[in-house]
Amino acid sequence: MSSKHSHHDDKAHDQAFFRTFGMVLAALFGIFGFCIFAASLIVPKAGPSEAEQARLEARIQPVGQAITDPAVLLKAAAPKVKREPMSAEQVVSSACGACHTAGVLGAPKLGDKADWAKRSGAVGGLDGLVSAAIKGKNQMPARGGNPDLSDDEIKAAVKLMLEKSGV
Numbered sequence: 001m002s003s004k005h006s007h008h009d010d011k012a013h014d015q016a017f018f019r020t021f022g023m024v025l026a027a028l029f030g031i032f033g034f035c036i037f038a039a040s041l042i043v044p045k046a047g048p049s050e051a052e053q054a055r056l057e058a059r060i061q062p063v064g065q066a067i068t069d070p071a072v073l074l075k076a077a078a079p080k081v082k083r084e085p086m087s088a089e090q091v092v093s094s095a096c097g098a099c100h101t102a103g104v105l106g107a108p109k110l111g112d113k114a115d116w117a118k119r120s121g122a123v124g125g126l127d128g129l130v131s132a133a134i135k136g137k138n139q140m141p142a143r144g145g146n147p148d149l150s151d152d153e154i155k156a157a158v159k160l161m162l163e164k165s166g167v
């Protein structure tokens with residue numbers, strides 16, 4: 001009895017459905033299109049620009065570069081400038097006097113003839129004293145604590161200290 005009525009209802013229902021479905025589809029396509037557009041803004045179109053390329057190349061340069069210019073090579077290979085040897089006075093005042101002037105830590109004092117003579121005798125003279133000064137002895141650090149001093153400088157300093165002590 002209500003077949004006609006219900007048929008009309010179905011038709012209206014279908015129309016409403018397709019209208020809604022169409023709107024949803026349209027909305028989805030709209031969102032899809034927007035996404036494509038947004039993605040195109042984010043992703044760069046071409047490769048890096050020239051400036052970017054140059055910066056990149058500078059950053060991946062090897063750390064050490066081969067030097068091929070002979071003038072530059074000569075400069076790079078030049079040995080370190082050797083300092084002038086110090087005089088005995090300079091060595092004693094800069095490296096030895098701190099302990100030996102006043103006899104710090106039991107160091108033989110400058111001018112203490114008896115102490116120096118005894119020590120010299122104990123180690124076999126100048127060479128023995130020099131080698132003790134080079135290697136260090138008990139409280140005395142090797143080379144008076146200055147590894148930069150040469151054997152000759154140490155020897156000259158010991159000679160001077162003996163001289164000043166009248167040995």
Ligand code: HEC
Nearest residue numbers: 095096099105106107119129132133138139140143144157
């Ligand atoms: C940090 C203090 C100190 C400095 C700096 C120092 N000496 Fe000495 N030196 C000593 C002491 C302490 C002794 C005594 C070591 C011992 O017999 O136990 C000594 C002993 C010596 C002796 C006698 C070694 C022996 O066999 O008895 C000589 C030589 C000597 N020093 C030379 C030098 C010279 C040269 C320098 C500087 C280049 C120097 N010292 C710097 C502390 C020092």
